[in-house]
Amino acid sequence: MTMTAPAFRTRLTALFGIEHPILCGGLMWLATHDYVAAVVNAGAMGFITPRSYASPEEFRAGLRRCAELTAGKPFGVNLYVSARPEANEALSGFLDIAIAEGVRFVETAGYSPAAFLPRIRDAGITVVHKCTSVRHALSAERAGVDAVTILGMEAGGHPGMRLTGAMVQGAEAAGALSIPVVLGGGMGTGRHLVAALALGCEGMLMGTRMVVSSEIWAHAAYKQRLIEAGHDDTRVVMGTFRDNYRALDNDTARAVAALEAEGVKDFERYRPLVQGANTRRAYETGDPDVGLMSVGQSCTFADAIEPAAAIIARIVAEAADAQARLDRLRAGRHIRAEQG
């Protein structure tokens, strides 16, 4: 493997002031200060997920701790916007705290961030909006975000209702938007980074691949389950509620799928299975069957529990190898052309 890391300079590295064009998306329950600081110190960008903390005050303390751990290097916060205004009240409070604590970057996701953009922009915060369709990416661009992450259907969590693959999403979005486009969904190696850049994107985003980082507080037994999982160990459920969710194909996901197959439309029948408390408990105990666990197909690339910096360093070295391979292929063609 190549020892010297390549310096991929893109509009994304310029926008976030990062060394590598890699974003690590928000992780509900898991993306706390220890993990995000590790990602930032490794030269990528991470986003603290406020609901990972028990209270807004703990979230504020987490932001302060993150700033200490990065020695003042800027980091991000994830804001998952709901379609229901009442559900966004807490979000508004999280945004106030992030602004007061001097957070420089926000990753929005879910519903349109337009209602929050004036406040975010007034605070001088850079915004990357994560979405699952080119149409939504274009409307986020019009609304004034700085960059967009487009997700393929391979993604863990919410891959969108249309289930378009990352190869199509990345090429189409990069062609259609003027602002930087980041590609997510199924990304887990340096080959993906080079592929995303080749598609015209400015970088890649990972979620699932990073869950096995040592700095993620989840039980080691859960991480081990991810390491053992292959790309066909995930399942998309909750389409009944127009809320596709890619999860580990465990007992819970199969029970949800069985209800959907029966045609059950009453959410109360699903609630005991899908409630977030179960997921949190699974992370605490390491039992991978008791909750709906966000896992993408890129779990197949998670191969060891190691520090986030080691994972990112490996990916950057792989990207150098992938780039070198492309250079060799071009050189080969050149030589054949001369011989012919």
Ligand SMILES: Cc1cc2nc3c(=O)[nH]c(=O)nc-3n(C[C@H](O)[C@H](O)[C@H](O)COP(=O)(O)O)c2cc1C
């Ligand atoms: C465990 C887990 C929790 C997640 N929680 C959130 C979240 O709270 N907010 C969000 O915007 N995205 C969330 N996501 C999505 C990721 O930020 C990212 O978009 C996605 O994982 C990318 O696809 P990948 O899993 O194939 O890398 C989560 C993903 C995982 C795996």
